Amino acid sequence: MATVKGEEAELDSALERAADLLGRARFPVIGGLFTDISGAAAALALAEKLGGAVDHAAGTGLSRASRVMRETGATPASFGEVRNRADTVVVIGKGPLERDPDLIAKLFPGKPGLARPGDNQREVIFLGLDKVRTPRHVRSSSIRGRASLPELVALLAANVRETRFDIRDKALRTKLNRAGERIRKSAFAVFVYDPAEIEEPVMHTVLETVRHLVLTTRAAIMTVAAPGNGDGVNLCSTWTCGLPVRTSFAREVPEHDAWAYETERLLETGEADALVWIDALEGEGTKRPKGAPTVVLSSSPGRASKGDVVIEVASAAGDHDAALYLSPISGIGMVKAGKANKDKPTVAHVLTRIAELIDARNA
Amino acid sequence: MLIQLKGGRVIDPVNKRDAKGDVFIEDGRIVAAPQGREPDEVYDVTGKIVMAGAVDMHSHIAGSNVTLGRQLMPELPYLAAQDGQPISPSPASWGAYATGIRYAEMGYTTVIEPAMIPTHAIEAQVELASIPIIDVAGLAILGNDDYTLELLRDGKGRSDELKDYVAWTLNHSKAIGLKVINAGGSEAFKFNDRTFSLDDEVPEYGVTSRAIVEAMQKAVADLAVPHPPHVHCNNLGIAGNVETAVATIEATQGLPIHFAHIQFYGYGKEGEKGFSSGAATLMDAVNKHKNATVDVGQVMFGQTVTISGDILRQFDGRRAASPKKWAINQGDGNGTGVVPYHYKSKSFVNALQWAIGLEIFLMAEDPWRVLFSTDHPNGALFVRYPEIIHLLMDKDERARWLDDVPEASREFSNLAEISRELTYSEIAVITRGAPAKLMGLNDRGHLGAGAIGDVAVYTEQKNKTKMFAGADYVFKSGELVVRKGKVVRVTYGRCYHVEPGYDPQIKRRVKSFYDSKYGVDPSWFGVSDAITNRRDRFATIPLSR
Numbered sequence: 001m002a003t004v005k006g007e008e009a010e011l012d013s014a015l016e017r018a019a020d021l022l023g024r025a026r027f028p029v030i031g032g033l034f035t036d037i038s039g040a041a042a043a044l045a046l047a048e049k050l051g052g053a054v055d056h057a058a059g060t061g062l063s064r065a066s067r068v069m070r071e072t073g074a075t076p077a078s079f080g081e082v083r084n085r086a087d088t089v090v091v092i093g094k095g096p097l098e099r100d101p102d103l104i105a106k107l108f109p110g111k112p113g114l115a116r117p118g119d120n121q122r123e124v125i126f127l128g129l130d131k132v133r134t135p136r137h138v139r140s141s142s143i144r145g146r147a148s149l150p151e152l153v154a155l156l157a158a159n160v161r162e163t164r165f166d167i168r169d170k171a172l173r174t175k176l177n178r179a180g181e182r183i184r185k186s187a188f189a190v191f192v193y194d195p196a197e198i199e200e201p202v203m204h205t206v207l208e209t210v211r212h213l214v215l216t217t218r219a220a221i222m223t224v225a226a227p228g229n230g231d232g233v234n235l236c237s238t239w240t241c242g243l244p245v246r247t248s249f250a251r252e253v254p255e256h257d258a259w260a261y262e263t264e265r266l267l268e269t270g271e272a273d274a275l276v277w278i279d280a281l282e283g284e285g286t287k288r289p290k291g292a293p294t295v296v297l298s299s300s301p302g303r304a305s306k307g308d309v310v311i312e313v314a315s316a317a318g319d320h321d322a323a324l325y326l327s328p329i330s331g332i333g334m335v336k337a338g339k340a341n342k343d344k345p346t347v348a349h350v351l352t353r354i355a356e357l358i359d360a361r362n363a
Numbered sequence: 364m365l366i367q368l369k370g371g372r373v374i375d376p377v378n379k380r381d382a383k384g385d386v387f388i389e390d391g392r393i394v395a396a397p398q399g400r401e402p403d404e405v406y407d408v409t410g411k412i413v414m415a416g417a418v419d420m421h422s423h424i425a426g427s428n429v430t431l432g433r434q435l436m437p438e439l440p441y442l443a444a445q446d447g448q449p450i451s452p453s454p455a456s457w458g459a460y461a462t463g464i465r466y467a468e469m470g471y472t473t474v475i476e477p478a479m480i481p482t483h484a485i486e487a488q489v490e491l492a493s494i495p496i497i498d499v500a501g502l503a504i505l506g507n508d509d510y511t512l513e514l515l516r517d518g519k520g521r522s523d524e525l526k527d528y529v530a531w532t533l534n535h536s537k538a539i540g541l542k543v544i545n546a547g548g549s550e551a552f553k554f555n556d557r558t559f560s561l562d563d564e565v566p567e568y569g570v571t572s573r574a575i576v577e578a579m580q581k582a583v584a585d586l587a588v589p590h591p592p593h594v595h596c597n598n599l600g601i602a603g604n605v606e607t608a609v610a611t612i613e614a615t616q617g618l619p620i621h622f623a624h625i626q627f628y629g630y631g632k633e634g635e636k637g638f639s640s641g642a643a644t645l646m647d648a649v650n651k652h653k654n655a656t657v658d659v660g661q662v663m664f665g666q667t668v669t670i671s672g673d674i675l676r677q678f679d680g681r682r683a684a685s686p687k688k689w690a691i692n693q694g695d696g697n698g699t700g701v702v703p704y705h706y707k708s709k710s711f712v713n714a715l716q717w718a719i720g721l722e723i724f725l726m727a728e729d730p731w732r733v734l735f736s737t738d739h740p741n742g743a744l745f746v747r748y749p750e751i752i753h754l755l756m757d758k759d760e761r762a763r764w765l766d767d768v769p770e771a772s773r774e775f776s777n778l779a780e781i782s783r784e785l786t787y788s789e790i791a792v793i794t795r796g797a798p799a800k801l802m803g804l805n806d807r808g809h810l811g812a813g814a815i816g817d818v819a820v821y822t823e824q825k826n827k828t829k830m831f832a833g834a835d836y837v838f839k840s841g842e843l844v845v846r847k848g849k850v851v852r853v854t855y856g857r858c859y860h861v862e863p864g865y866d867p868q869i870k871r872r873v874k875s876f877y878d879s880k881y882g883v884d885p886s887w888f889g890v891s892d893a894i895t896n897r898r899d900r901f902a903t904i905p906l907s908r
Contacts, residue, residue, distance in 0.1 A: 037489055038896070069434050073688040073701075080482075080695040080881045085553060111879050114509050115567035117554045187555065214678070218555050220693050239430045239490045242437050242454030253453035256437070323485055323894060326887055330694065331427050331483040333887035334894065348896075 001301065001312040011311065011345065018276075018295040018309045019357035025274035025293075027250060028052035031263035032278040034228035034286050035297075036322035037332060039278065039347030040236040046276070046355050053248040053272070054237060055263040057286040058230035061196030063258035065223060066234065066244040068195075068203045075210045077190055077220035078330035079106075084113035086220075087120040088186040090156075090179075092206065093149050094129045095194025099224040100327070103192075108138045117218060118187025125179050128152050143179055145172035150202045157209045160184060188218040195223050225327045228284055229316070232325035232332050267291030277307065280347050282318030282338060295354075297347050314344040364403045365389045366841065371408035371820060374787045375415065377796040377809030381788050386413055388816040391841035395812040408820050411835060414791050415810050416472025416817030420798035421593075421623055421658045422739040423670050424462050424494065425476050426487035426501075428692075428699035432670040432740070433457060435690045435701050439740075442666040442686075442705075449746045449832065457740075463495035464850050465746055470819025470834040472856075473799070473807055476501040477542055477593060477623065478672050481508070482695050482888045484536035491858060492895040496844055498817075498856035500539035500802065502593050503532050504672055506575050507549040508696040510876055515570040520578035523866065529582040530865035531873060537860040537890040537901055539802060540590030541583055542623075544672040545597050546575035549697040552675040559675055560597050561610055572597050573614055580618045586863040587906040589803025591619035591656070596628055599676045603632035605641030609648045617654050621801065624660020624738035625649070626720035633775065638712055640776040642722035650728045656801055658736035661720035661751050663743035664708040670740065672697035680704075695881070706743070708764075714772035716742075718765075722776060724755055724793075725783045734801065735793040749831035752794075755785040756827050803904050804859060816841030857902050 002014035009017070022028055030043045033056040047054045056062060068074065082089065089107060097103055108122060123139040126132070128149040131142040143152060146169065155172075158165045159180030167173055183189045191206050198206075206221060213219035225231050234244045241247060243256040259265070266272035267289055277288045280299040288296065288307070296307035299315035316322035319341035326333040345353075368386040375381070387394045387402070423429050432439075433454075440456035450456050450465075466474060474494075479487040479501040491499045505511050505528075514525050529541060547570060548559035554566035561572050579592045596611045598604040608628035622628075625645060633639035649657055666685075671677050674691055677700020681689040685705040692699045706713040720742065727733035737743040737751070753760050758781075765779055773779055785793075799808025807815045820836040833848020844852050870885075877883045892901055 041493065066434065069690065070437060071688065073435055073690040075691050075693070077693040078695050078698070080883070081553070081693050081698075083882070084880060106882060109882060114880055117566070188553075214691075218553065218693075235427070235430055235486065236489075238433050239425070239459050240455075240493065242433055242440075242456070242458045244434070253451075254455055256454075321893060323489060328881060328883045329482045329888055331480075331888075332486040332489070334485055334889070334891065335887070 003310045005308060014309050014311050015350070015353050015357060018311070018354050019361065021293050021295060021308060022050055022274055022276065022354060023358045023361055025050065027272050028274035028276060029055060029263050029266050029272040030276040030278065031055045032057050032286055032288065033233045033245070034279045034281045034284055035233065035347045036229060036316035036324055037232055037236050038323065039280065039316065039351070040233040041240065042348040042351035043278065044237060044240045046351050048249045049355050049358065051250045053261040053266065054245055055261055056230050056233050056245045057228055058196060058226035059246050059262060061194065062226055062230050062234045062244060063246050064200050064203065065195035067258060068200055068207065072204065072207060074207060075214065075220050077222055079222065079328050080330070082190045082222050083107050083109070085116040086188045086190040087116065087118055088123050088125065088183055088189040090125045090127055090183070090189065090191045091129070092127045092153060092191060092193040093197045095197030096192050096224045097129070097132060099194055104132060104134055108135050110135050110137065116188065120185070120187060123182060127156060141175065141179065143172070143175045145169050147172065149198065153202050153205050156180065157205045160209050161212055183213070186217065189213060190220050190222055192222045192224065196226065225325055228281055228286055229324045232323070235325070235332065264289050278347055280313045280315055282315040297350055311350055312344060313350055314341060314346050319344055320346055365397060365400060367402035367405045368408050368413055368818065368820065369405055371411045371413035373413045373810060374791045375810040376788045376792050378811045386810055386818060388818065388838060388841045391816045393810050393812055393814040393816055406836060410823065412787060412821045412823050414470070414819050415795045415808050415814065416819050416837065416839065417470050417794045418473040418798040418804065418808050419471055419736065419745065420475045420734055420802060421477045421736040422474050422745055423476065423478060424474055425459065425490035426479055427483040428478055428480065428670050428672065430490070431690055431692055431699050432668050432701045435688060436668045436703050439666065439668055443744060446665045448665050448744060450744065459490055459493040460495060463497050467496040467837055467839065467845050467850055468833050468848055469748060469831060470821065470837050471497060472817035472837070472839050473498045473804065475499070475539065475802060478544065479503050479536050479538055480694065480696060481505070481532050481536050484890050485888055485894060488537060488858065488890045488894055492897070492900060495853045495855055496839055496850070498859065500859040501536065502540045502542035503536040503538035504542045504544055504697050505529065505532055506543035506546040506579060509880065510873065511575070512550060512565060512568045512570055515574060515578060516568045520574060521581060524869065525578055526582040526585050527865040527869035528873065529579070530586050530863040531869045533588065533861055533863060535885065535889045537858065539860050539904065540588055540593055541579060542593045543576060543579050544595040544697050545599070545675060546572040548572065548597055548673060548675045552678065553693065557675065557679065561607055561614070577614070577616070580615065580620055584618050587908045588861050588863055589904065589907050590801060591621050593621045593623055595623045595673060599627045599673055600680065602630050602638045604628050604630050605644050608645055612648045612652050612655055615652065615654055620655050622655060622657045624736060624742065625657045626660040626662060626716065626723055626742065629719040629723060636711060638715060640715060640719045640722060642719045642726060643777060646723060646726040649733065656732045656734065658734040659720050659723050660736055660738035660742045662706055662713065662716040663737065663747045663750065664706045664713065664717065665743065666705045667740045667744055668701060668703045670699065670701050672699055674698045674700040677702050708767050709769060711769050711771050714768035715776055718772060718776035718778040721754055721761065722778050722781065725781045730789045730792045731797045733793065734797050749828045752790055752831050753827035756790065758782050758784050803907070855897060858900055859902050859904050861906060862903050863906060
């Protein structure tokens with residue numbers, strides 16, 4: 001199903017209108033990008049052709065993590081390594097459990113894991129949030145107080161490094177001392193966070209702590225995956241053009257700027273004069289921003305029916321098999337379609353057709 | 364359509380050809396000179412050198428490990444261009460698209476990605492599929508994964524189960540062969556070991572590196588996979604490591620084995636600085652052990668980034684990072700370490716590494732067993748290949764470069780005394796014939812009738828850097844894709860892999876292992892034909908028997 005200005009239209013005619021709209025645009029942005037790897041690849045190809053930009057609805061966290069990586073690197077561990085081998089897991093903030101409420105159960109499944117370093121009982125430290133239930137074989141503690149999350153991270157980091165710091169809250173100090181000691185004695189401590197929740201300086205503090213710990217023991221970070229296949233789309237952008245999402249193809253070489261190429265800002269300021277909004281993942285949805293003539297590719301078009309051109313597409317992993325970022329393998333895997341539906345076009349197909357129509361007009 | 368390349372000097376050592384003559388291509392394949400038919404297209408290549416399309420058998424061009432490198436170092440092409448390397452200053456220059464374009468311009472038509480992480484094989488294969496023009500294949504990494512180590516711990520190193528597991532992994536990743544990277548060392552790192560040698564034991568498993576390599580050699584030989592285990596030894600980059608390399612070569616028991624980027628293992632510990640060329644010792648062992656093949660891993664001066672599944676070594680190497688940042692991904696199996704590095708001609712160690720690589724090439728008695736590589740991007744970016752060919756073919760060029768390196772580096776290597784200059788035919792062996800044969804890609808690396816229509820034509824000139832930087836013509840599967848050093852047509856190639864058989868029971872066991880240890884179904888990371896939209900993307904090559 002497709003609509004043009006709210007009126008039902010044939011797919012071909014909607015594609016023509018989309019090509020008109022985008023062919024005329026001076027600087028379009030392709031945003032949302034709740035899509036699979038094929039959809040992301042097609043979006044990047046179209047953005048390059050149009051001299052536009054690409055962004056993802058979870059671009060804020062993705063861009064932060066990308067910048068921290070560019071500036072100082074990172075020491076991640078895979079989900080499998082953390083599940084099997086971490087003796088201490090520090091959950092930083094509420095983000096990780098909001099992203100995946102079953103995270104603790106997945107990390108501590110109660111089955112014998114692989115051989116792991118050291119013989120500590122496994123423990124979770126919740127930093128800046130209340131304890132949640134952990135399996136019986138896993139100890140847990142919570143560090144909260146009046147301090148903000150960045151302050152708690154800084155205090156814990158100082159404690160791990162045995163740097164002097166002053167706080168009046170004695171209960172908090174005791175907890176921090178205990179956690180610091182536990183982390184120093186860990187064979188493999190892992191800090192889990194959501195890049196969408198903590199700012200770059202906090203990430204740097206965590207990474208510096210890990211770099212300190214690895215001088216003598218094993219330690220790592222693990223970030224929770226962004227919604228909407230954000231990590232998959234970001235990886236695809238990186239191997240395609242060398243840069244993460246929030247990249248513009250308007251000039252001779254691609255340019256990444258987490259502030260300049262954010263979809264909402266581009267629309268609010270009028271710097272972008274057209275939007276392609278992609279929202280086509282099974283079981284997930286994202287809210288479209290307003291502000292420019294829009295081509296919407298949605299697997300649930302009811303959510304965004306007032307766009308200028310709306311094309312109903314197949315949902316990745318619902319209507320068709322899809323390559324997506326999968327947390328349990330800390331990489332891109334294949335998810336079979338829940339109920340294959342070949343009647344609806346895929347995001348990749350629609351974007352490729354639009355690119356072909358634009359090519360044909362420019363020929 | 365019948366294409367004639369007329370009157371060039373045809374260099375085709377596989378078919379013992381080095382003479383003026385013609386090459387004919389029809390329907391994507393090389394054909395014998397047709398009788399009584401006029402060609403549809405004639406290219407007059409008089410005075411030019413005609414070779415098969417080049418085959419790079421060890422170049423990190425795709426996969427989650429390479430993309431981790433891209434994430435850490437988007438500025439790599441800028442830094443490389445600043446120090447004069449032939450690369451455009453754009454982050455896209457080491458993206459997938461540019462990779463295929465630049466390779467094709469140099470006359471390369473097949474490239475092997477040597478480090479596919481089995482659980483990330485889908486990303487590797489999707490990335491490979493987005494590289495234009497060239498054909499590709501990937502090697503799947505095993506040897507630090509817990510399934511293998513559990514089998515070895517339980518005394519099943521010579522069992523059918525290990526063989527079945529290797530076969531299943533190769534099928535599941537659509538790989539052409541097996542890679543073993545610092546066998547046991549990456550796993551030992553996970554138990555906080557910071558050094559690991561041939562006879563050290565992996566903690567908790569009690570398995571040595573030697574035992575892992577031996578078991579893999581036997582499994583691959585039994586499976587009749589054409590490419591032998593592709594081994595990255597222990598102790599990479601450490602002074603005195605030539606002893607480890609020689610011990611590893613001697614431990615191979617006559618079974619086929621390939622040692623990757625051996626320049627990084629050619630280090631003695633003579634002299635005040637405790638670092639010297641071990642090339643003569645190493646090459647003595649390589650020349651003697653005819654079951655072993657090697658690729659060199661030549662170093663060139665300039666900015667690059669090192670990417671390796673040897674996380675133990677990369678962790679140690681982080682202290683030399685330039686720019687000062689690094690990433691160690693402690694992944695399932697080997698994981699990945701990324702460390703940016705700047706090789707400097709004025710550095711005693713770097714200059715010696717550069718000299719040792721060239722010594723290895725030039726001391727090879729049998730070029731069919733000593734193959735061309737820089738271990739891209741680890742020793743140098745692949746865009747530097749023309750300069751290396753120049754250095755190998757021209758002793759005066761070597762002398763010019765030697766003038767620019769520290770005297771001590773000259774002193775501790777034998778390069779200045781070597782007058783050998785490789786011939787075109789030898790270059791064709793180490794960049795075409797030998798790598799194709801070693802991978803089991805028998806339809807390429809040569810220009811015999813029936814071979815794939817991959818041909819590179821170069822204008823002969825004294826300056827080999829210029830000569831090999833841009834081919835006059837490149838045909839890929841019979842289509843003209845490069846003219847005057849520039850791509851004129853963007854095509855997409857195929858991915859070659861093996862399909863060794865296995866007892867289907869292994870699927871159940873692997874599934875149960877992944878379910879209980881990782882909460883993962885192996886089907887999530889299995890590579891199917893459908894991962895690209897191109898129907899004929901994947902092609903199987905025959906086993907050795």
